[in-house]
Amino acid sequence: MAATRLDEIDRKILAELQADGRMTNVELARRVGISAPPCLRRVRTLEEQGYIRGYHADVDARELGFEVQVFAMVGLQSQAEADLSAFEARCRSWPLVRECHMLNGEVDFILKCVAPDLSTFQRFLTEELTAADNVASVKTSLVIRGAKDEPGVPFDILEERLNRSA
Amino acid sequence: MAATRLDEIDRKILAELQADGRMTNVELARRVGISAPPCLRRVRTLEEQGYIRGYHADVDARELGFEVQVFAMVGLQSQAEADLSAFEARCRSWPLVRECHMLNGEVDFILKCVAPDLSTFQRFLTEELTAADNVASVKTSLVIRGAKDEPGVPFDILEERLNRSA
DNA sequence: GCTGAAATCGCCTAACG
DNA sequence: CGTTAGGCGATTTCAGC
Numbered sequence: 001m002a003a004t005r006l007d008e009i010d011r012k013i014l015a016e017l018q019a020d021g022r023m024t025n026v027e028l029a030r031r032v033g034i035s036a037p038p039c040l041r042r043v044r045t046l047e048e049q050g051y052i053r054g055y056h057a058d059v060d061a062r063e064l065g066f067e068v069q070v071f072a073m074v075g076l077q078s079q080a081e082a083d084l085s086a087f088e089a090r091c092r093s094w095p096l097v098r099e100c101h102m103l104n105g106e107v108d109f110i111l112k113c114v115a116p117d118l119s120t121f122q123r124f125l126t127e128e129l130t131a132a133d134n135v136a137s138v139k140t141s142l143v144i145r146g147a148k149d150e151p152g153v154p155f156d157i158l159e160e161r162l163n164r165s166a
Numbered sequence: 167m168a169a170t171r172l173d174e175i176d177r178k179i180l181a182e183l184q185a186d187g188r189m190t191n192v193e194l195a196r197r198v199g200i201s202a203p204p205c206l207r208r209v210r211t212l213e214e215q216g217y218i219r220g221y222h223a224d225v226d227a228r229e230l231g232f233e234v235q236v237f238a239m240v241g242l243q244s245q246a247e248a249d250l251s252a253f254e255a256r257c258r259s260w261p262l263v264r265e266c267h268m269l270n271g272e273v274d275f276i277l278k279c280v281a282p283d284l285s286t287f288q289r290f291l292t293e294e295l296t297a298a299d300n301v302a303s304v305k306t307s308l309v310i311r312g313a314k315d316e317p318g319v320p321f322d323i324l325e326e327r328l329n330r331s332a
Numbered sequence: 333g334c335t336g337a338a339a340t341c342g343c344c345t346a347a348c349g
Numbered sequence: 350c351g352t353t354a355g356g357c358g359a360t361t362t363c364a365g366c
Contacts, residue, residue, distance in 0.1 A: 006230075014223065014225050014230070017222075017223035017225075018222055018223045018225055019222070020220065020221060020222075021187045021188060021220075021221035021222045021223045022187060022188060022221040024357095024358060024359085025358070025359065025360090026357085026358060026359080027358095034335075034336085035335075035336050035337080036336095036358080036359075036360085037335080037336070037337090037359090037360075037361085038334075038335055038336075040359070040360070049229075050226055050229060051225060051226055051229055051230065052223050052224065052225055052226075053224040053225070053226055054186065054187075054223075054224045055186060055187035055188040055221060055222070055223050055224065056183075056184055056185070056186075056187045056221070056222060056224055056317045056318060057180065057183035057184045057187045057218050057220075057221050057318075058218065058219040058220045058221065058222055058317070058318070059180050059183075059184055059217060059218055059219070059318055059319060060216055060217055060218075060219055061318075061319045063215075063216060063217055064172075064180070064217065064319060064324065065324065066319050066324075069267070071267070071269065071276055088313035088314070091313055091314050092313070092314050095320035095322050095323055096320055096323060097314065098314070098315075098316045098317070098318070098319075098320070099312075099314055099315050099316065100312075100313040100314040100315075101235070101237070101309045101310075101311075101312050101313065101315075102309065102310040102311045102312075102313060103237065103307040103308065103309060103310060104307060104308045104310055105307045105308075107307065109313070110237055110307070114319050114320060115323070116323065116324065116327060120323070120327075141269040141270060141271045141273065141276070142269065142270045142271075143267045143268065143269060144267075144268040144269060144270055145267075145268045146265075146266075146267050146268075147254035147257055147258070147266040147267065147268060147275070148254070148257050148258050148263065148264070148265055148266040149264075149265050149266075149267075150264045150265065151222045151224070151264075151317060152222060152223075152224070152225055152227075152264070153225060153227045153230060153232050153264075153280050154261035154262055154264070154280060156261050157261055157262060157281070157282065157286070158230065158231065158232075158282065161282060161286075190342090190343065190344090190359095191343075191344065191345090192342085192343060192344085200350070200351085201350070201351055201352080202343080202344075202345085202351095203344090203345070203346085203350080203351075203352085204350050204351075206344075206345070207345095207350095333366105334365105334366080335364105335365085335366075336363105336364090336365080336366095337362100337363090337364080337365100338361105338362085338363085338364100339360100339361085339362080339363100340359100340360085340361075340362095341358105341359080341360080341361090342357105342358085342359075342360090343356105343357085343358070343359080344355105344356085344357075344358080345354100345355095345356090345357095346353105346354090346355085346356095347352105347353085347354090347355105348351100348352085348353085349350105349351085349352080349353100
């Protein structure tokens with residue numbers, strides 16, 4: 001997958017759609033400087049090749065009643081590949097775990113969790129996460145307040161690098 | 167803001183647009199069981215009231231050449247409000263810092279960073295982050311591999327709770 | 333291969349009931 | 350909230366570079 005190299009127009013398309021995923025195709029075409037049909041074809045290709053995984057509305061968790069956000073650091077007893085995979089699969093089955101990343105260093109995984117209130121999270125923590133197979137230690141940190149939450153990647157850094165190497 | 171309570175149709179709209187933010191309005195209307203015009207009016211209202219903050223294409227960071235993802239735990243010297251705000255503003259100015267959350271516990275902030283390669287990140291770490299005003303300690307953990315990365319909130323949990331209380 | 337122009341089809345989005 | 354209806358965007362077709 002993704003054997004195709006991207007040109008500048010493709011990168012602009014990605015940057016624009018990352019900033020506004022609901023932009024109309026004609027507006028997108030205007031911004032990247034080509035006409036609508038080739039623009040739409042490029043978007044479809046980027047989707048098929050996996051550069052674009054999907055489009056999502058960015059909803060306000062707090063307004064919707066999800067008052068609690070927690071980062072959980074998880075250490076496992078066994079780091080054998082089968083056990084790592086099993087834990088990852090378990091995380092995928094928990095709706096309240098939104099992200100799960102395997103880390104280097106002392107801790108094995110970091111989880112980002114979202115819950116309506118503290119008691120819901122506590123119940124998950126004690127009855128599900130801590131109780132899960134192979135889990136040795138869990139340390140949690142509550143998010144007091146969010147200061148920045150930008151989805152996606154910094155395209156400006158990419159452009160800088162490409163300009164420098166050009 | 168957001169004085170309005172949401173009904174079941176609004177919540178369905180949010181869940182659908184979170185899952186597919188580029189869905190056409192007629193398709194959305196069909197799924198939530200109303201006709202297109204009122205559906206569009208609801209979407210506009212949800213946007214205006216801040217329930218929907220925006221729409222974003224979910225791009226594949228690794229395919230695009232962002233090979234490095236790092237979580238950084240930052241401790242500050244002063245936790246006075248003015249100093250906390252100043253650090254948050256600094257984080258907002260760094261494109262490579264995608265998220266910045268203030269935490270309870272030993273560490274003050276957690277940052278999610280994305281960079282094209284390790285050397286770019288190292289340069290940021292030593293020349294920018296560690297060197298920034300008021301930063302006392304930084305501990306970084308590289309993401310070895312991602313196991314789950316779902317944007318947004320778990321609507322199914324919300325529905326469960328509402329059904330139970332009904 | 334690629335793009336762009338024209339044409340068709342379907343959607344968006346008022347206005348009204 | 351639904352229906353109607355006019356305008357605009359999406360998408361295919363086809364010609365040209």
